[in-house]
Amino acid sequence: MSPPRTERSATLGYSVNLLDRRAEYRDDTGYMAELAASPHARCVVLQGDVPLLRQRGGTAEALFDRTDLAELGTVREKAFLGLDEHGPIYAALLEAPAPENDQGHDDVVAMDLRSLAVQGVLPPHILGVFAQAKSLMHWHQRHRFCSNCGQPTTVGSAGWKRECPACGAQHFPRTDPVVIMLAVRGDRCVLGRQARFVKGVYSCLAGFLEPGETLEDAVRRELFEEAGVATGRVRYLASQPWPFPASLMIGCIAEAAADELTVDFKELEDARWFTRDEVRQMLAGRHPDGIGCPPPIAIAHGILKAWAEDGEGF
Ligand SMILES: [Zn+2]
Incomplete structure (x- = not known):
């Protein structure tokens, strides 16, 4: 089912996924066997955390059929x-090849999912499928043993559950919620940068949701911890699957109650106020001091655009 085009989430990288997941049929083994035998069955392939693509006539193809897959490993x-x-x-998910058996395939390339998105190598709906695949396969790789009793687990529900034959525990794929937000006050907003960011780039602050927290x-907690900015009202704007490895970015805007900032320099290299005009210049890539923001695939870009250009706020 296609999301409405006006939905802000659907404009972000990894957010468009048009597959009919048929979640209600995952335990129907007859139906699943029928699908698996289909001549039209195809797959996206990961080696470790890295997607494999086939180069064909100058374009990169993400879907492999059964014969192609057998050749890969x-x-x-x-x-x-x-x-x-x-x-x-x-x-x-392929077994990592033993170095001496890795003959390689001339037309198959490995390319990390972040580069695929930033460089626009694949159409948005395929990036969404890769996000689903990568987060799910990452979970499988790390849940081969039961977290309750330590015994090996087996796969159920067409790959959406792991079961422990020893203790009966059932394990389901997890998604880690992350809040990412813009604190605003009148015509200004707070942005920060981490030392690992590309030089000159400022972004929204972000952090993991903790147990028992709205x-x-x-x-409010993350903004206060990282920048010392006290905020009141909070509004949700958009969300984005973020498959590094299995997060959901939840984009919000928060109303700051004061101008003072107290930056936590263990978390951030810098944080400061920016005017709406400055943010517009950053989005357009023409800030006079060369200050930039994350690319359009990132939800931080979408949040900044929502506030600076689309009038979202309080
Ligand atoms: Zn167990």
Whole structure:
């Protein structure tokens, strides 16, 4: 089902996923066997955390059929992602090849998912499928043993559950919520930068939601911890699957109550106020001091645009 085009989330990288997940059929083993036998079955392939693509006539293809997959190597994990208009699509995680057996395939390239998004190598709906596949396969790789009793687990529900035959525990894929937010006051907003950012780039502050916390409380806590800015009202703007490894970025805007900032320099290299005009210049890539912001695939870009250009705020 396509999201409405006006939905802000749908404009971000990794956010468009048009697959019909058929979640209610995952335990129907007859139906799943029928899909798996389909001549139209295809898969996206990961080696470790890295997508594999086939170069064909100058374009990169993300979907491999059964014959292609067999040539690539041994599949360690496989999961049913959903149906597109042609048939079922799976995620396949390959065993890492032993160095002496790694013959390589001239037309197959490995490229990390962040570069694929930033460079626009794949269409948005395929990036969304890769985000789903990468987060799910990352979970499988790290849940081969039961977290309750330590025994090996087995896969169920077409790749959406792991079960422990020893103690009966069931384990389900997890998503880690992260709040990412813009504190605003009148015509100004707070942005910060971490030392690892590209030189000159400032972005929204962000942090993991903690157990027992509302979104609003997490937004206020993180803003106060990292920048010492006290905030009141909080509004949700948009969300974005962020497959590094399995987060959901939840974009918010918060109303600052004062101008004072107390930057936590253990977390941030700098944080300061920016005017709306400055943010517009950053979005357009023409700030006079060369200050920039994250690229359009990132939710931080979407939040800044929502406030500086689309009038979102309080
Ligand atoms: Zn167990």
